[in-house]
Amino acid sequence: MDTEKFEVIFLDDDMVTVLDKQLVSRGETVTYQGKTPTKEPTIQVTYTFIGWTKEEKLENVTENLTLIAKYAAETNNLTPSDAMLKVSLENAQNANLNQIVAVGEKVNEQKKALEKESRTAEQIVSDIIKNGKTEIGKEADRDSLDR
Secondary structure, X not given: OOOOEEEEEEEOOOOXXXXXXXXXXXXXXXXXOOOOOOOOOOOOEEEEEEEEOOHHHHOOXXXXXXXXXXXXXXXXXXXXXHHHHHHHHHHHHHHHHHHHHHHHHHHHHHHHHHHHOOOOHHHHHHHHXXXXXXXXXXXXXXXXXXX
16 A cells, blocks of 8 residues: 655755755655755844744655745844945956956957957968957057057
């Protein structure tokens, strides 16, 4: 005789994100198998995972369960200037990442253009020096060539 099975779903506190999903037999104990849930902090609040709703039902499962992550919120005691500094640093880091991505995209464009280019590297350099072109089809800044 088959044992009755139940679905146990562990959700983040957004009640959308599935963190773990298991099928267990009647009477079994179920244990969360994923990484410890985390919640993105804000400037004012940090969060610590403290367990699951309906945690007591994890032992001796007798029905389908949906458990939701619980977090304790801790207020950050940042002064307004500290908060602004933190935001400024985060914005600077994001801007730096955006610049890195832009440079990578530019390198890929140049790589693709060079793959289509029939001239050798020496011919391209010679054309740059003679014609003032730094990229295929783009005018060079004459001051930068003289450096």
